Amino acid sequence: MDYVYIKDVSKYVGKEVTIKGWLYNKRSSGKIYFLLLRDGTGIIQSVAAKGEIPDEDYELCDKITQESSMIVTGVIREDSRSPGGYELSLQHIEVVQISEPYPITPKKHGISFLMDNRHLWLRSKKQNAILRIRAEVINAVRDFFNKEGFILVDTPILTPCSVEGTTTLFETDYFGRKAYLTQSGQLYNEATCMALGKVYCFGPAFRAEKSKTRRHIIEFWQVEPEIAYAELKDVMDCAEKLIVYIVARVLEKRKDDLFAIERDIQPLENVTSPFPRITYTEAVKILHQKDEHFEWGGDFGAPQETIISESFDRPVHITHFPARIKPFYMKRPPEDEKLALGVDVLAPEGYGEIVGGGQREDNLEILEKRLKEDNLPKKDFEWYLDLRRYGSVPHGGFGLGIERTITWLCGIQHIRESIPFPRLLDRIYP
Ligand code: 4AD
Numbered sequence: 001m002d003y004v005y006i007k008d009v010s011k012y013v014g015k016e017v018t019i020k021g022w023l024y025n026k027r028s029s030g031k032i033y034f035l036l037l038r039d040g041t042g043i044i045q046s047v048a049a050k051g052e053i054p055d056e057d058y059e060l061c062d063k064i065t066q067e068s069s070m071i072v073t074g075v076i077r078e079d080s081r082s083p084g085g086y087e088l089s090l091q092h093i094e095v096v097q098i099s100e101p102y103p104i105t106p107k108k109h110g111i112s113f114l115m116d117n118r119h120l121w122l123r124s125k126k127q128n129a130i131l132r133i134r135a136e137v138i139n140a141v142r143d144f145f146n147k148e149g150f151i152l153v154d155t156p157i158l159t160p161c162s163v164e165g166t167t168t169l170f171e172t173d174y175f176g177r178k179a180y181l182t183q184s185g186q187l188y189n190e191a192t193c194m195a196l197g198k199v200y201c202f203g204p205a206f207r208a209e210k211s212k213t214r215r216h217i218i219e220f221w222q223v224e225p226e227i228a229y230a231e232l233k234d235v236m237d238c239a240e241k242l243i244v245y246i247v248a249r250v251l252e253k254r255k256d257d258l259f260a261i262e263r264d265i266q267p268l269e270n271v272t273s274p275f276p277r278i279t280y281t282e283a284v285k286i287l288h289q290k291d292e293h294f295e296w297g298g299d300f301g302a303p304q305e306t307i308i309s310e311s312f313d314r315p316v317h318i319t320h321f322p323a324r325i326k327p328f329y330m331k332r333p334p335e336d337e338k339l340a341l342g343v344d345v346l347a348p349e350g351y352g353e354i355v356g357g358g359q360r361e362d363n364l365e366i367l368e369k370r371l372k373e374d375n376l377p378k379k380d381f382e383w384y385l386d387l388r389r390y391g392s393v394p395h396g397g398f399g400l401g402i403e404r405t406i407t408w409l410c411g412i413q414h415i416r417e418s419i420p421f422p423r424l425l426d427r428i429y430p
């Protein structure tokens with residue numbers, strides 16, 4: 001290649017290289033310009049000294065503005081004082097385009113301004129590091145399931161029915177009929193796991209969440225495994241193994257990025273098996289011990305999840321929820337019809353639920369009764385009921401929210417920074 005990426009400069013000490021990038025920042029002192037150059041793989045300080053580069057190039061240093069695109073040539077030197085440990089002694093500068101005054105300057109900006117400029121904000125150090133961690137999380141997820149023998153299946157995005165309740169459905173017109181953007185690929189995966197054994201789907205999910213929170217986005221990415229011949233415990237074991245794998249992988253490959261965003265990695269290093277496993281009823285007891293007013297039977301909101309998760313130094317499984325607050329498809333333990341064999345995994349440090357799943361109802365008559373109780377149109381679910389007619393077996397799975405996981409791993413305050421272009425209640429631009 002005729003040019004070098006900044007991440008690789010350590011291999012070129014003493015050598016002349018060409019780097020293609022953008023001006024991140026500059027300052028001058030006497031007859032020297034310090035240009036911070038970024039190329040998407042890193043940032044390097046380059047130095048232009050008067051007399052050492054052609055005069056016209058030196059004059060360019062005065063003209064180039066933040067985010068101007070440029071191709072530079074120089075010699076790489078090891079320098080412990082410069083950020084990253086290497087420096088570029090410039091010999092030649094070619095400007096590709098002089099940037100107009102760049103809206104995002106090193107000073108502080110308000111969040112709504114930054115969100116309006118999300119397409120540019122992505123170039124800044126912290127956002128850059130988060131996106132790299134995101135890519136690592138996604139690769140880790142794929143590697144995990146492939147290595148564990150799961151078959152990747154792609155479930156549809158346009159669907160005729162709801163999975164996770166009707167209140168967050170995104171409706172669209174399907175040639176004169178109603179259709180919805182998928183909330184979850186689960187129901188289809190229940191079919192594909194009966195065909196393939198162990199499967200997973202990985203794609204966007206859509207929920208018209210009508211309240212503003214730090215944990216909800218409208219379009220999010222979810223990975224959903226589904227396993228035939230599995231019970232609740234198998235589902236929990238799989239979720240735990242996946243989370244441990246993701247965290248270890250990010251710690252192994254993305255430590256620099258975690259440091260760049262000032263993430264304290266000690267709590268992440270705790271994330272090893274076994275995770276504590278408690279029931280909903282035990283979780284309610286924790287709330288009461290901590291003087292939180294909460295009645296058995298309700299759904300945990302963010303404040304309760306925070307209190308529960310803060311009692312543990314690693315993720316915690318919560319199982320055996322009141323059936324009333326869980327969807328129609330969840331199996332109920334024969335000994336207590338009021339409960340559902342679901343599991344939520346809460347991330348530590350108050351980050352809330354990252355996994356939701358459980359064991360599915362596998363009995364035809366019970367499922368028919370549930371559809372009726374929930375006023376769901378049976379004809380739309382005939383295919384789903386077929387799975388209980390033709391060789392029904394215990395089975396289960398879960399969904400892990402990619403952005404929730406990234407928000408926790410990065411230790412950021414709001415989920416909106418965990419995805420390149422977040423869709424929020426009040427925002428679909430840019
Ligand atoms: O708990 P949920 O609703 O479970 C399901 O969708 C099941 N059908 C999954 C399954 O069993 N195959 O969602 C699963 C996860 C949540 O734990 C959370 O991490 C994430 O998806 N999630 C969201 N993330 C961001 N924004 C939202 N609006 C989310 N809704 C759910």
Ligand code: MG
Binds near residue numbers: 344353355356
């Ligand atoms: Mg859930």
